[in-house]
């Protein structure tokens with residue numbers, strides 16, 4: 148036997164027994180979190196993994212099998228007993244950050260969720276009549292009041308478009324401009340969703356220009372609808388063009404076909420729409436005569452993940468009867484949060500909606516906060532901090548390129564701690580802090596950090612800037 152294989156055999160023999168690990172000092176803490184049988188399973192799993200790697204890798208990597216097993220079990224116990232979904236501090240300045248859960252909910256929405264989450268509720272029960280009711284009523288009448296037309300709520304905007312096409316177009320054709328067949332992010336492409344609904348796309352125009360005649364020429368026996376899509380994260384400049392909503396409405400009417408518009412974001416107020424380029428308010432499209440609009444609940448609307456479709460009563464009723472509606476409907480927690488968010492709009496208290504509040508935060512307030520933060524860091528010996536002029540991003544699929552001027556705190560990387568290393572330390576903090584890095588500078592945007600989190604942010608920064616020698 149070679150010396151190396153001898154080492155390996157000795158190590159394999161020295162693998163700890165399950166009971167031995169369970170009696171180790173570390174095990175006491177695991178047994179506080181999980182029942183003995185489950186911990187024993189994890190120990191067995193860890194010993195098995197170690198045995199596998201001993202057979203594959205260099206034995207010299209495994210000097211202390213008991214320690215290695217303990218560390219593996221520790222990781223497994225943490226993963227099983229702690230929530231993997233946890234809060235993060237968003238200092239990136241991206242207001243609707245899809246990876247960070249898009250719109251944070253306002254206090255009324257959070258309260259509404261907690262008031263019904265832990266018990267029974269009247270989700271589908273009419274307490275007046277003492278009989279079965281419909282879950283649609285909870286947000287339906289509020290949306291009707293805000294938009295002036297009936298609406299339905301489903302899981303997200305992708306589900307809303309899917310359902311609309313499945314009901315109105317299935318096996319027929321929907322006419323759509325080539326310039327609007329965008330990919331929204333994470334590999335999600337509008338054309339894929341459209342095709343999954345069994346609708347056939349009749350693509351018209353060219354990537355940069357589509358005119359009304361292109362739509363008109365494509366009308367045929369199999370046409371079931373016209374579709375207009377918000378170009379979302381995609382901005383065309385130069386020689387571009389597409390028909391106005393009004394032109395498409397007129398064409399759809401003359402052909403007795405419905406016009407569907409995927410608006411992406413749900414911009415519910417004119418005032419908000421004015422400040423954002425290319426973001427028509429939902430009501431404007433409806434007023435113009437679009438037969439059905441769809442939009443997200445967690446983009447500009449500032450509510451929970453949801454898809455809202457609204458428009459002509461007969462079409463909405465048809466879609467409501469589609470069996471897939473049942474598969475795409477939302478749960479009571481979503482309805483509670485959405486209802487509270489819609490109440491904020493109806494009451495004119497949009498300040499209760501964090502995404503809108505962040506978007507509207509005045510530069511002077513942010514500047515004062517940024518200087519305060521920068522000085523606090525400097526007082527604690529953090530070098531290379533300054534306040535610079537920068538921009539926050541709206542983010543979130545729709546108009547993600549929309550920028551808002553915002554003062555930023557910049558922390559210069561240095562030889563012992565580069566900006567990349569500082570960024571990674573901040574991410575490893577609990578709660579993790581998400582920042583932007585630009586040219587060896589960490590950029591902090593307080594627009595998306597509620598004041599209640601600022602203390603924690605400072606703690607994370609002081610922790611992270613104390614790390615020396617981690618320069619990547």
Ligand SMILES: *Cc1c(COP(=O)(O)O)cnc(C)c1O
Pocket residue numbers: 303304305306331376377378379380409410411412442443444453454543544545
């Ligand atoms: C974001 C977006 C969608 C997808 O919305 P989800 O709510 O994420 O499903 C669809 N269409 C457009 C134009 C969008 O901007």
